[in-house]
Amino acid sequence: MQTSHTAAPTASTVSFIRRIALVSWKPVLFAVLLWLSAAAGEIPIPGTPVPITLQTFVVMLAGLMLPWRQAGSALALYIAAGAIGLPVFAGGASTMALVGPSAGFIFGFLPGVVAIALLRGKADTTSTARTALTAARYLFAAIIGGVAVVYMFGFLVQSALTGAPITAVALASMGFVAGDAVKAVVAALAATGLTKLSR
Template sequence: MPSITTSAVAGSRVRRTVLAVAKPIAFAVLLWLASAAGAVPIPGTPVPITLQTFVVMVAALTMDWRQAGAAVALYLAAGAAGLPVFAGGSSTAALFGPSAGFLIGFLPGVIVTAWLKGSSRRAIAAHHAAGSSTPTAFTASTARSIAAYAAPGSDDAADRTDLAASVADAAASRPIVFALTFLRYFAAAMVGCVAVVYVFGFAVQAALTGAPLPAIILASVPFIIGDVVKSFVASLTVSVAVALRR
């Protein structure tokens, strides 16, 4: 029995290690595929719109900050090494062009987003501490009600009422937990993958082109609107995935 337990623990550790390494690599590849999918040019600005930001957001919302940072760092390193992984099949030159600030900004942006979004475990604990019910609490309450209902000599009517109340409470709380999760993810994506990235992007673009900062910001309005939409979609998608996993 001890050998079986030890083997199971070792196997679990190996799986966790493999996933910890595989996820950043997978997202680095997804970043390249997002760039290869094509770019939409925006009049008045030399920086095209791509799906890279969306992938960066999903990476930040589904991994911890170390893994998310590793994924972006690997992607940037591949481009710096000469691989055509950036928009338009570009590589090293893109890190010295008008879009360099946005590419470099992905790294601090993804780390900030992943750090701000926290973990589901911490979020549930926070809801619990604030007096909010959680799916875990509902599950335990419902289990107790079912056990009482099935117990010999139980008061069927009272236990049935208790069970129905527990199930109703669980169903009522799920939209609240979902909404709080979505808002947390959306705020984190807006701060890290939008605000932080644009600070780097605007600064580098202004320095390289010599264009006035207000003009750069004005020309980037379509990007900003697009990235707000991407933040919403990415946050909603990951929130749904988290809810389905519970």
């Protein structure tokens, strides 16, 4: 009798741990991908202190491929890693990036990825027309969450920290916007293709 009592909690503990592992591996994977995309290199843009990286592309993919809670968890984990001093942000930066000119973009990743995940809708790749519609919805979600939301936060914080008018910040960032629009197209097509392959 004593053995069955001890076996039951052990089985439920193992089951609980397994459920936690199944739910958390994807957010951890995307948090690592965000770090790798920042560590892979950056391209400076003249007139702005914020470099181009592949981070927004990874944010878009996370929003398009994960449920909103997992996508949000991935970004929260990434931001928390930088906040505690790990060099996960562009240029190997950590905590100070969260109070610098790019802070708004970093913090904007979190609501941006949640917006993407909520707006993308349900994938349907059962026909060519439905696959195209899914890709269009994915592109719309990536543009709204990965560009509009992220840049809204980025422009506001950068303008507040630098004292530059928000219009000047926006004009200096047009190179980023164009690049991120291209990333949105690639992310939407990639996510649609991966969804089709997984069915």
